[in-house]
Amino acid sequence: MYLLIPGRHHLLTDFQFKYLNRLIKCSLEGEKDVYGQPLDITPVAGVIFAVTSANHLGTKRNPVPFYLRAMVIQEFSNSLDVPAYVYGIDDVGVIHDFAEYTIKTIRHSSEGAHNLTPQNTVVICSTSVREMYLKQGFRILTAEWDPAANRFTQPMPWDLVNLIAQTSDWRKHPTVLEQVHPAAFKIWSLYGVGEKVQQILKDPIIGADGDLTATRDYNVYVKQMDDIAALKYRETAPYIQPGNIGDIGCATGSWIKIACEDDRLHECDFYGIEVSRHLYDICLQRKHNGEFANPSVFFAQKNAVTSLVFEPGSMNTIHTSSLTHEIESYGSRQDLLAFIQNRYQELVPGGVWINRDVVGPENRTETVLLWLNETDGANDLPMPENPTTQTLAAWLGKLSTKALFRRFAQDFRHEEGYQLPHQWVTIGGTTYCQLSMQDACEFLFKKDYHDNWLSEMHETFCFWNYDDWKQALEAAGLRLDNLSHTYRNEWIVKNRLEGKTQLLRINGNGQPEPMPFPASHLLLLARK
Template structure:
């Protein structure tokens, strides 16, 4: 008889060891299933640990990598009288019967050696996952769960994980020492798992599965990043200092890929940092495919806001592109300032942080008028109920520029509690929206992102202008190189702004006088 234990298994408890040891020693005699029915005595031939979410790591739901979880299980099982087998079960999203998927994966991974059936296997499970196995006819042992009272009698492993995350001196905490099995404690201590878990679970920015936003279409996003990768590299390449080169927020690794093909940098080491699990997986797959000409390419899934991601004083060049505005958008001003200070700590003396991103206008606080074309689309088109991402994009594409602005005014930073201040005024027979230059620019440079509208509505582009950035960098000890500059994307002006919108200010004659479109992007070279 096999014992199957499905779970994420970030750590194992002292209770779990004693429970399994009892089942093995007593051959299931006197044990009852979740229905209170006794199990027939049987020899235990092996314990099978199905480690779910094995392809996830560094996230709030799955902070510990699979290889460490497997090491914990093997260390834990050394003192049991039967062999233990560890099988990784990848997270594949929501499927109808995860139990069936788990059983099939174990059979495939073991090449048929472990074909688990209700006749040869009992399942140990104290969570709602047990229902899937019960439906397939398996007998289920309750472990920490008491069916009579419908309550837990022992702490679950995840309870101890959360306790560690909240405890600075976790290695000396009495409850943790009593409940955590020594095998788990050994691996967690040896590899500094507790400290890493504390960083991950306390992270205010990243969601449960390691993403900034749950509304981004990554297929579209990756294509967009790849489409402009050549432009990004061409713009930043002249300022790269050879040596250790880091790309924070590396997305799909396209910038690093181009750096690897640059003859000047063939002896450099490249380090890609990506917090999004989806994008990190793509980076690993690309490296596996041999897409990077330089073998010294290393990727890590980390958050560069909450801590250093490189050793202090180790990096010659750090590159970020279209990242810093996301920190402000999904985190806070304090998070952005912490990010800046972390980059200072990581650079060698004379090292450079190349930051390419959007930027706000110099006169961002000025109240201006915004003319919006209402003849280039529909103005009274209702929003489809429960629209999918694709349906929403199609809907937005049919609206006039004025109607699109009205939609933007409702959606922009709504979930963050922001209400866009604006009013409609009429001057000499023309209607304008009266608002701040900053909010006007938020619309100008965001209005055409229909494919990822819901995600983009969380993001602010124009919170700082160039001088604001200069002050923040200098406060962290960095010096802004004279080659740093702001610029206006003329393609956007010609293809997305002209004829659709116009910026105006009231002159001394109380007339609406046109203004030029402002800068939209910056290239900052911050040196230590």
């Protein structure tokens, strides 16, 4: 008889060892299943650990990589009298037959050696996952869970993970020393797992599965990143200093891929940092595919806000693109300032941080008028009920510019508690929207992102202008190179703004006077 233990297995407890040891030593004698029925006395042939979410690491739900979880299990199992087997079960989203998927994965991974059935396997599971195995006909032992009392009688492993995450000196905490099995304690200490878990679980920015936002369509996002990768590289290439080159927020690694083909940089080492698990996985796949001309390309899933991602004083060039506004949007101003300080710490003296991003207008506090075309689309088209990303994008694309602004005014940072101040005024028979220059620009440079509307509505582009950036960088000890500049995307002006909208201010005669569209982007060269 096999004992199957499905779970994420980030650590193992002393209770789990004693429980398994008793089952093995006593051949299941005296054990009762979840329904209180006694099991037959049967020798245990082996213990099988199904490690779920094996393809996830560095996230709040799965902070510990699979290889370390497997090391803990093997160390833990050395003192058991039967063999222990470890199989990684990838996360495949929410499926109703996950138990069946797990059994199939084990059979496939073991090349048929472990074909688990209700006749040869008892499942140990103290969580609601047991219901899936019950439907498959398996007998269930509930370990920490007492069915009669309907409660847990022992701390669950994840409870101890959370305790460690909140304990500064976790190695000396009495509960940790009492409850965590020595094997887990040894591996967690040896590899600094506790400190990594503390960093990840306390992170205020990333979500449970390692993403900034749960509303982004990554198929669209990845295509957009790849489409403009060459443009980003052309803009930044002249300022790259050879040596150790890091790309923070590297998305799918496209910028690094192009940099690897630059003859000037063929002896450099490249380091890609990406917080999103989905994008990080793509980077690894592209590396496995041999898409990078330089073999010295390394990727890591880390958050560059909460800590350094490179060794202090080690980087000749750090590149970021379309990242800093996301830190402000999904984190806080303090997070952005911490990010800037971290980059200063990582650069070698004379090293450069190249930051390409959106920017706010110089006169962002000025009250302006915004003319909005109401004849270039529908004005009273009802919004679809429970729209998908695709149907929402299609609906937004049918709206007039004026109707699109009304939608924007409702959605922009609404979940963050922001209510966009604006009013409608009529001058000389023409109706305008009166609002701040900053909010006007948020609309102008965001209004056409229909494919990722829900995600974009969380993001602010115009929180800082060039002078604000200069002050923040200098306060961190960085010097802003004179080649730094703002610029306007003329393609956006010609194709998305002209004829659809116009910025105006009231002149000395009390009449609306057109004003040019402002800069939309900046390129900052911050040197240490």
